[in-house]
Amino acid sequence: MLNLFISPGACAMASHIALEEAGVEHQTTVIDLRQGQQKTPEYLAVNPAGVTPALKTDQGVITQNAAILAWVAQTWPDKKLAPVDDAFEFARFNAFNGFLASSLHPAMGRLLFSRPPLEGEVRDQAMELVLAKLQLVEDHLLKGPWVFGAAYTLSDGYLSVFTRWARQAGFLDAGRFPKLSGHLDAVQARPAVVRMLAAEGLSAV
Numbered sequence: 001m002l003n004l005f006i007s008p009g010a011c012a013m014a015s016h017i018a019l020e021e022a023g024v025e026h027q028t029t030v031i032d033l034r035q036g037q038q039k040t041p042e043y044l045a046v047n048p049a050g051v052t053p054a055l056k057t058d059q060g061v062i063t064q065n066a067a068i069l070a071w072v073a074q075t076w077p078d079k080k081l082a083p084v085d086d087a088f089e090f091a092r093f094n095a096f097n098g099f100l101a102s103s104l105h106p107a108m109g110r111l112l113f114s115r116p117p118l119e120g121e122v123r124d125q126a127m128e129l130v131l132a133k134l135q136l137v138e139d140h141l142l143k144g145p146w147v148f149g150a151a152y153t154l155s156d157g158y159l160s161v162f163t164r165w166a167r168q169a170g171f172l173d174a175g176r177f178p179k180l181s182g183h184l185d186a187v188q189a190r191p192a193v194v195r196m197l198a199a200e201g202l203s204a205v
């Protein structure tokens with residue numbers, strides 16, 4: 001059976017949502033990041049990079065949310081979780097996920113999870129960078145109602161990880177980011193996401 005290594009509330013939620021949306025049987029294994037379980041020999045044998053998520057499949061382990069999302073969408077094409085039949089549209093799906101992984105996620109991670117926490121001008125600059133990236137999504141990348149328009153894709157669940165963090169931290173201002181705020185509400189209302197949140201012991205924010 002598929003085994004997804006997760007850390008509740010962390011970015012592995014994107015892959016967890018994907019498995020729930022696909023409706024495939026899976027189990028989850030919790031890696032407690034605060035306890036440093038991502039650096040234990042047992043987990044490093046699964047993912048030597050020492051981060052979650054990692055997905056154990058019959059063929060081996062897949063790491064990186066963007067890769068797991070593409071694999072889920074391609075493995076269960078009938079679920080229509082990404083435009084897998086159109087090379088151009090699928091490239092755009094991967095480009096959006098690449099932006100989340102390589103741009104928005106690192107910027108938010110630095111702002112919210114730096115230890116020791118950022119302070120003063122350094123924190124202000126980190127916040128400006130995050131707000132500029134959210135503005136890019138608000139103004140250009142999020143077509144609405146879903147990222148690519150009328151059809152929900154796994155990019156929507158992935159984006160919601162970061163807007164969830166932003167709302168929890170108090171800077172997903174619905175006045176400045178009306179599309180992103182409405183998008184997060186819509187994602188959190190999906191049955192698959194409700195199941196994911198319950199399985200991770202979380203609530204909608």
Ligand SMILES: N[C@@H](CCC(=O)N[C@@H](CS)C(=O)NCC(=O)O)C(=O)O
Pocket residue numbers: 007010011012033038050051052053063064065066101
């Ligand atoms: N680009 C990777 C990022 C993975 C990542 O950084 N995961 C974080 C949680 S959101 C983690 O496990 N951090 C633990 C650590 O850095 O020690 C992905 O999307 O899979």
